Amino acid sequence: MPHKRTTRIAAVAATLTLGVALTACTGNTPQxxxxxxxxxxxxxxxxxxxxxxxxxxxxxxxxxxxxxxxxxxxxxxxxxxxxxxxxxxxxxxxxxxxxxxxxxxxxxxxxxxxxxxxxxxxxxxxxxxxxxxxxxxxxxxxxxxxxxxxxxxxxGDNYGMGVSAGTYVCDRLKGKSDAVVAEIAGIDSLPLTQDRSKGFADALSGCGLKVANRVAAEFTVESGERAAANLLQAARKIDAIWNHDDDQGVGVAAAIKNSGRGEFFMVGGAGSANVMREIKADNGPHKATVIYPxxxxxxxxxxxxxxxxxxxxxxxxxxxxxxxxQLFAPVVTKDNVDRYLPTAFES
Known part of the structure; x- marks a missing residue:
C-alpha cells in the first residue's frame, strides 16, 4: 500500500504548471x-x-x-x-x-x-x-x-496527490492570507496517508497557508461521515477542505449535508465518478478531485x-x-472532467 516518495515538490509543481496529465503505457493503445x-x-x-x-x-x-x-x-x-x-x-x-x-x-x-x-x-x-x-x-x-x-x-503518487490538492487550494484562495484550510485524512498510521499530508502541507506553505483543522478517517463511508462531523463541529468557519479519499468522501458529503454548511469548497482524492459528476454539474461543494489512478x-x-x-x-x-x-496525480476540475470520467471508478 505505502510506497517511497520519489518526487520533490518543485518537480511536481513544474509538472502541474505544464498541465499535462502523464499516464503509463499509452504507447500500446490501439490507435x-x-x-x-x-x-x-x-x-x-x-x-x-x-x-x-x-x-x-x-x-x-x-x-x-x-x-x-x-x-x-x-x-x-x-x-x-x-x-x-x-x-x-x-x-x-x-x-x-x-x-x-x-x-x-x-x-x-x-x-x-x-x-x-x-x-x-x-x-x-x-x-x-x-x-x-x-x-x-x-x-x-x-x-x-x-x-x-x-x-x-x-x-501512484501519494505525495504528488497532496501537492496537487494543495496547489489547487492555493490557486483558489489566492490573496486570502487568513483562509481556513481543513483536511480529512485517511488512516494516519499508513505511510501513504503521511505522504499525502506532507505533500499538501508543503504545497500550502508555498502560498503562505497551512492546515488549520485536521481529522483522520479510515477510508470507509462510515468513518468519513464521523470524521467530517467532528471537523465541522470543531471549526465554525472553513474556506477549503481536502478529503484524501472519495470513497470515504461519500460519508463526508453526508455529514456536510446534515450540517447545512456551505461556505467552503472541497477537493476530493482518488477520482471517483460520483465526485466527477458533481464537479461537472457544479451543484455541490466539490470543485475538484485529485486522481490516484x-x-x-x-x-x-x-x-x-x-x-x-x-x-x-x-x-x-x-x-x-x-x-x-509512477503515475501522475492530476487535478480534475469542471474544465477537464470529461477527459477523466471514462476511467473513473464508482464509489
Missing part, C-alpha cells in the same frame, strides 16, 4: 499500433498478437470502489488481447491466503503474475520465489521490500504482456519495459 522505434530503429509492434502469455492476477478484496476498479480494469485490459489468458483469483485481505494464491500461480507455471499485495512486505518472499522460478512479476501500488521481487512496479492493475497487465513477449513501450526509445512507472 498507436506499431508503436515507436527501438534503439536499432525497428518498429515496436506492441499490439500485434504474439506469443501467448498466461497472467495470474491477485489483489485485495474489493471492499471499496477504488479496489474494485483495479480488478475490473485489469480484467477488461486482458480481454483486449487475443494472446493473453488471465487467471484471476478471489480478492482477499488475508495475507496467508494471498501468499497461497501466488504459490498456486507458481505451481501452475504461469508466465507472469500481476500482484497488488495486501501487505507488500509480507508478500515479498513469495514474489521473490516467483521471480527465481522465471515468472515475470509486476508489482502494483504497494511496494515489495526487495527490488528483486518484481520485474516492474506500477505506482485505478488503472494501475490494467497498466500492470500491459507491462506483463510486453515484458514476457520481449517488447518495449512504444513511446520510449528503451528496448525493455521500465523498472518503475
Amino acid at each position: 498507436n499500433t506499431g508503436g515507436g522505434t527501438n534503439q536499432g530503429g525497428a518498429r515496436v509492434a506492441n499490439d500485434e498478437p504474439g506469443k501467448k502469455v498466461v497472467i495470474g492476477f491477485s489483489a485485495p478484496a474489493a471492499d471499496h470502489g477504488w479496489m474494485a476498479a483495479i480488478t475490473n480494469a485489469a480484467k477488461a485490459e486482458a480481454g483486449k488481447y487475443s494472446d493473453v489468458e488471465l487467471k484471476v483469483v478471489e480478492g482477499t485481505n488475508d495475507v496467508n491466503l494471498q501468499i497461497s494464491q501466488v504459490e498456486t500461480f507458481i505451481n501452475d507455471k504461469v508466465d507472469a503474475i500481476v500482484l497488488l499485495p495486501f501487505d507488500g512486505a509480507a508478500l515479498t518472499p513469495v514474489a521473490l520465489k516467483a521471480m527465481k522460478a522465471g515468472i515475470t512479476v509486476i508489482n502494483v501500488d504497494r511496494e515489495f521490500d526487495s527490488p528483486f521481487a518484481a520485474r516492474s512496479t506500477v505506482l 485505478s488503472t494501475q492493475g490494467a497498466d500492470g497487465i500491459r507491462l506483463a504482456r510486453l515484458a514476457v513477449q520481449g517488447k518495449a513501450l512504444g513511446d520510449l526509445v528503451e528496448v525493455e519495459v521500465p523498472r518503475e512507472v
